[in-house]
Amino acid sequence: MAYNWGIIGTGWIAHEMGEALQKVHGEIYAVCDVSLEGAKAYAAEFDVQHAYSSLDELLADDKVDIVYVATPHNFHYEMMKQSLESNKHVFCEKAITVNDRQLEECVATAKERNLVISDGVTLLHMPLYKKLKDIVNSGILGKVKMVQVNFGSCKEYDVNNRFFSKELAGGALLDIGVYATSFARFFMSSKANVVLTTANYFETGVDESSGIILKNSDDEMAVMALTMRAKQPKRGVVSCEDAYIEVNEYPRADKATITYTSDGRQEVIEAGESERALEYEVQDMEAYITNQSGDENLEYIRDVMATLTSVRNQWGMLYPFE
Template structure:
């Protein structure tokens, strides 16, 4: 594990619970590193992440650092022949993503992004329902994510040097939700943005459209709380998924009969087990030698996020450094 923040604490607990072991951990803060290792019963500690990556006993690298460090750590891990599970946003731009995706494919290694919604069991039921044609032709996806962050221009959430802003922090979830229900990658984007005083995006509205004329409408904010709600609408009905990053239920409304609606509820999984589902899937991906197409979805998400930022004219200081 690289990083010892709150999500690393949750992931270490999940790994220890699912027939796994956190063998080694790295952090630049020695006090935090030693405390984390003692609490999670980890054998080895490293102040130098590269030395940990090179440890022959390490099979998988889990990355839980700020966004701007992901790219270099992923490259180093893949170069060392390690599988990688990286928290979102997996990279800060599509150019970086394409490079690490190519490396993983060439080395036959698993590279996965930490979106919990890829792994929650209820989503398989929803996808099966749609594949069976129960909702008819999918026409529209609506999805929100609003987070109320304290006003603090120095916080990483608003720091341009650390790839701050709503789009990379929470927008990836909304975009991943939308993309998995669209038949193909969107190729038309309309968007508007309100910038925070540091120059990152505070809130935005985004409309996507693909060749099949399917549309996705997204609303993001870092300074206004919204329900984490996604709706997938077709010609025969729609499905509503609340708390969609860690969803355990989907409410179906069938509208094929204009005079009478019918309702159905799909349930599955436990929100508190979300990271354990991620761990199990990562183990399964390595055993079967492929990731069920998850990296391909992350590829499209990375390119959508780039296109949105380009439409805003918003550049990070490091965008041209790769």
């Protein structure tokens, strides 16, 4: 079955998704932007059938099946809630909301209306991770003991940029920490029930860097390091009893290396293509709807947001609109 997508926002990530939707479907059904001129320009660029200047107009279109939210994440909750209440499935960019209360409210609405929610944490949709999960679940590597994952992004110093704005839910945690936390949760058997953390803050009050330790009831641990004003390699390591997995550039990775503890033998695992990351998102979202699946994906999303909320609660860092 073909689904009609309606895009909210016309920024850079909406352009990436536009390219992906074109490759999967050949066209896009609708787009809306606060500027009708902006929506029309996007429509001309990506062969979009309908351009709207408001979310209300887009949601009033009965032919829109899936809403893709491509705005800054401080707007996600209201737009996702309104879309769900209009009986639209929602694929939302990360971070899907700014706290777990917002997400759980949307999840409840989706369940009442038999709708699907998913998000744009690319690694949860990459073929490589599905292959790695099968390998880990097979037991051939032994039990997972420790996950280590880094993400460092050196944002240009600019106090007016949204990354550094409390009013726009800025900071490293929701921008890049969602990837690290998703990587950790994906390989842990269950949600963390112990969260330890500390942070340094940028002059505007948002988190600039942080260290986070997670532990679950299965005695698996994760250690994460995040920075927003210093570069780090995007590297994840999953340490098991009999081998460890290394994944570089992990958000959109298509290759991993397994090193076996007993003899140092290495095995390279490859699946998918990094350049097709958003195409995999589109395909997964549509499969969730068609097959009435996606519960496991949503469980990861909910657990990640609960962890991120716990981290911020420990810091005592609230956004002005919360």
